[in-house]
Amino acid sequence: MRSVDPGKSFISWRDAARRMLADHVPPEEILWEAERGLFPAVVTNGTPPEKLKVPAAFVDLAQNVSCHNDPSRWALLYQILWRIVRNGEKHLVSIASDPDVSQALLFARAVRKEIHKMHAFVRFRLIDADETGRERYAAWFEPDHHVIEAGAPFFKKRFSNMDWSIFSPKSCAHWDGEHLTFTPGIPHDPTKSHDELEAAWRTYYRSIFNPARLKVKMMKQEMPVRYWKNLPEADLIHELISGSNNRVAGMLAEEPRPVKPRPKNAYLDKLRALSAEEAD
Amino acid sequence: MELQSKLAILADAAKYDASCASSGAVKVNSLDGKGVGSTGGMGICHSYAPDGRCISLLKVLLTNLCIYDCHYCINRRSSNVRRAAFTAEEVVKLTLDFYKRNYIEGLFLSSGIIRNADHTMEMVIDVARTLREAYDFRGYIHLKTIPEASPGLIEIAARYADRISINLELPTQKSLDVLAPEKSIVRTRHAMGRIRNRLDEAHDRRKNGDKKLRHATGQSTQVIVGADESTDADFLARSDDLYGNFKLRRVYYSAFSPIPEPSSILPVKPPPLVREHRLYQADWLMRFYGFKTSEILTPETPNLDLELDPKLAWALRNRQDFPVDVQTASREALLRVPGLGGTSVQRILQIRRHTRIRQADLLRLRISLAKIQPFLKTADHNPSAYLLDSDRLRARFLPKPKQLELFAK
Ligand code: SF4
Numbered sequence: 001m002r003s004v005d006p007g008k009s010f011i012s013w014r015d016a017a018r019r020m021l022a023d024h025v026p027p028e029e030i031l032w033e034a035e036r037g038l039f040p041a042v043v044t045n046g047t048p049p050e051k052l053k054v055p056a057a058f059v060d061l062a063q064n065v066s067c068h069n070d071p072s073r074w075a076l077l078y079q080i081l082w083r084i085v086r087n088g089e090k091h092l093v094s095i096a097s098d099p100d101v102s103q104a105l106l107f108a109r110a111v112r113k114e115i116h117k118m119h120a121f122v123r124f125r126l127i128d129a130d131e132t133g134r135e136r137y138a139a140w141f142e143p144d145h146h147v148i149e150a151g152a153p154f155f156k157k158r159f160s161n162m163d164w165s166i167f168s169p170k171s172c173a174h175w176d177g178e179h180l181t182f183t184p185g186i187p188h189d190p191t192k193s194h195d196e197l198e199a200a201w202r203t204y205y206r207s208i209f210n211p212a213r214l215k216v217k218m219m220k221q222e223m224p225v226r227y228w229k230n231l232p233e234a235d236l237i238h239e240l241i242s243g244s245n246n247r248v249a250g251m252l253a254e255e256p257r258p259v260k261p262r263p264k265n266a267y268l269d270k271l272r273a274l275s276a277e278e279a280d
Numbered sequence: 281m282e283l284q285s286k287l288a289i290l291a292d293a294a295k296y297d298a299s300c301a302s303s304g305a306v307k308v309n310s311l312d313g314k315g316v317g318s319t320g321g322m323g324i325c326h327s328y329a330p331d332g333r334c335i336s337l338l339k340v341l342l343t344n345l346c347i348y349d350c351h352y353c354i355n356r357r358s359s360n361v362r363r364a365a366f367t368a369e370e371v372v373k374l375t376l377d378f379y380k381r382n383y384i385e386g387l388f389l390s391s392g393i394i395r396n397a398d399h400t401m402e403m404v405i406d407v408a409r410t411l412r413e414a415y416d417f418r419g420y421i422h423l424k425t426i427p428e429a430s431p432g433l434i435e436i437a438a439r440y441a442d443r444i445s446i447n448l449e450l451p452t453q454k455s456l457d458v459l460a461p462e463k464s465i466v467r468t469r470h471a472m473g474r475i476r477n478r479l480d481e482a483h484d485r486r487k488n489g490d491k492k493l494r495h496a497t498g499q500s501t502q503v504i505v506g507a508d509e510s511t512d513a514d515f516l517a518r519s520d521d522l523y524g525n526f527k528l529r530r531v532y533y534s535a536f537s538p539i540p541e542p543s544s545i546l547p548v549k550p551p552p553l554v555r556e557h558r559l560y561q562a563d564w565l566m567r568f569y570g571f572k573t574s575e576i577l578t579p580e581t582p583n584l585d586l587e588l589d590p591k592l593a594w595a596l597r598n599r600q601d602f603p604v605d606v607q608t609a610s611r612e613a614l615l616r617v618p619g620l621g622g623t624s625v626q627r628i629l630q631i632r633r634h635t636r637i638r639q640a641d642l643l644r645l646r647i648s649l650a651k652i653q654p655f656l657k658t659a660d661h662n663p664s665a666y667l668l669d670s671d672r673l674r675a676r677f678l679p680k681p682k683q684l685e686l687f688a689k
Contacts, residue, residue: 091633091634094630094631094634095630095631095634095635096627096630096631096644096645097627097631097635097637097640097641097642097644097645098644099644102644102645102646116322116324119324120324120325120326120327121326121327122382123381123382123383124380124381124382125381126380126381135380137380137381139382154318155382156311157309157310157311157318158309158310158316158317158318158419159310159316159380159382160309160310160311160313161310161313161314161315161316162316162380195381197377197378197381199284200283200284200287200374200377200378201378201381201383203284203287203288203291204287204291204338204378205327205329205335206288207287207288207289207291207292207295208291208292208294208295208329208335208339209295209329209330209331210295210296210329210331210333210537211331212537212538212550213331213332213333213535213537213553214330214331215330215331215332215333215553216330216332217332218328218332219328219329219330219331219332222325222328222332222334223327223328231327233327237330240329240330241330244330248538250540251538251539251540251542252538252542254540254541254542256542256543256544256546257358257359257360257541257542257543257544258358258544259349259351259358259543259544259545260349260357260358262349263347263357265347267347267395267396267397268347268462271428271462271464274428274464274467275464278464278466278467
């Protein structure tokens with residue numbers, strides 16, 4: 001048994017995995033762990049082995065899986081890699097029903113979903129602007145998985161003309177107009193600022209809700225409760241739900257409004273003439 | 281009026297429009313520009329309201345003043361709702377402010393009809409033009425257009441927008457005559473036809489080299505369900521017409537919803553929301569699963585079964601086509617198995633080249649066995665004739681009866 005440090009990213013794990021593979025170390029011989037455990041850590045700075053050819057589909061899958069929070073992901077990836085390279089199971093990744101692959105797909109799906117939710121639920125707050133008018137924004141986001149690096153390029157493309165930082169416990173991303181950089185995660189939101197626009201956004205959220213179609217389960221499925229604490233609109237949810245019954249009852253009890261007579265209007269006359277022609 | 285009050289009124293006025301898509305736009309970003317925004321690929325829902333609906337765009341009316349009298353609509357001229365109007369500059373600023381905070385994908389702008397169609401259209405276009413030209417806004421824009429507006433104006437709208445739409449609202453002219461007397465199916469279809477031509481041209485120009493051409497890529501519409509006597513067959517026939525003739529991206533079905541200003545000529549009671557859901561499912565089957573309208577509904581049953589999803593209902597009516605063998609069946613046949621979606625079918629086609637598929641494999645593909653077992657044959661499971669022939673099959677899929685209450689209230 002040996003202990004191998006996978007590092008923090010797909011790249012560091014890949015380099016370690018390539019060495020293990022070159023030495024023909026089978027999956028059951030490796031303990032993937034960051035700190036030195038019971039077994040002597042392996043020195044992984046020898047000459048790197050020649051590059052291995054693996055299917056592109058594996059690389060795609062592994063990149064996503066490596067962002068997952070589950071510590072077993074590194075062993076799972078090595079197991080799949082071993083089967084592809086050493087057992088000759090070239091098509092393994094396309095067999096979604098294989099126990100290892102289906103587990104990896106599950107991890108990858110959770111990661112892709114969280115990247116998507118990061119794009120959706122990051123809420124920037126305006127911090128200040130410099131003398132040229134270039135604005136600086138900051139956001140606090142708490143993902144379950146290590147998605148900040150994978151999720152950040154989207155914001156660079158969308159908000160390239162403003163400076164922004166996304167702070168999170170996992171890691172932090174910063175854009176200054178030229179470089180996208182990453183710094184280690186921090187435990188708390190460093191800005192604690194408020195943004196004036198949040199009031200307008202909350203007004204919008206309140207007004208766009210239709211009380212006659214309450215579907216709370218659906219909302220929670222798409223916007224899991226764990227994200228709510230960083231969404232400025234989410235503390236309205238309770239009040240909107242609890243008020244909806246009364247609002248609907250009120251609408252149903254309203255006296256129907258009579259039809260007002262057609263106003264004198266040349267345009268409406270024209271429409272009427274057109275419709276008459278069409279009916280012929 | 282204060283901006284927040286206007287926002288409250290004009291968002292409330294727009295909330296009955298079900299469309300929320302922000303996908304399918306031309307791929308652009310702001311790296312080489314001076315403004316903000318990107319589009320392309322999948323749209324993003326930035327929030328969800330407790331009604332389960334995605335909030336992806338700032339969806340507002342420019343004004344809720346309207347000279348039309350559509351009876352299902354809170355903004356009709358007969359309604360006493362409070363009226364408000366944004367200036368173009370106000371909508372532009374709200375859009376940019378929300379966008380930069382990552383609240384939204386862009387703007388969905390509609391308007392009550394003021395004065396006439398062209399005047400209204402010009403005001404709507406003005407907002408989009410300012411966003412695009414003065415602020416280099418590269419986010420998503422959906423503009424609602426008016427069939428009676430002159431074709432030149434609709435063409436301009438399509439140049440600034442990523443999607444444009446005209447709401448048909450009701451599937452037959454007979455219903456429109458009663459509930460939306462200013463609207464005409466003939467005029468709407470004409471306008472949709474012209475829009476389709478513009479969209480096709482833009483598509484060709486992009487294909488022939490003008491890759492970055494910013495132009496709407498699709499049109500959509502909405503119909504209101506449960507405000508008139510139209511059957512589901514009427515709705516699906518109309519959708520078939522619109523998808524086939526005008527290549528609409530989406531038809532949105534919106535269950536008629538009670539409004540604070542009810543009209544005297546409308547049903548008081550809203551239809552069950554599940555009817556809307558079934559229509560979406562049927563629509564989906566038509567667009568992605570190769571079903572014909574005539575397979576989903578028959579002249580004898582012009583309405584969808586509210587208790588079963590339409591694919592399952594179809595399978596129960598067509599038991600002779602089952603069971604289907606997971607190992608050998610065609611893609612088309614697999615897509616028709618209740619409980620198998622597009623992704624599952626894709627995966628099955630891939631893995632069956634390498635393995636004999638068993639029940640445990642399906643479980644690991646996260647397919648619900650309970651639903652497919654009667655219809656799908658695997659290496660270790662052959663649905664018994666009993667199951668397929670028995671009328672109990674339907675009973676098996678019906679929603680569980682509600683527990684009886686012990687005491688009458
Ligand atoms: S045209 Fe009809 S649906 Fe549109 S705002 Fe006016 S009354 Fe409402």
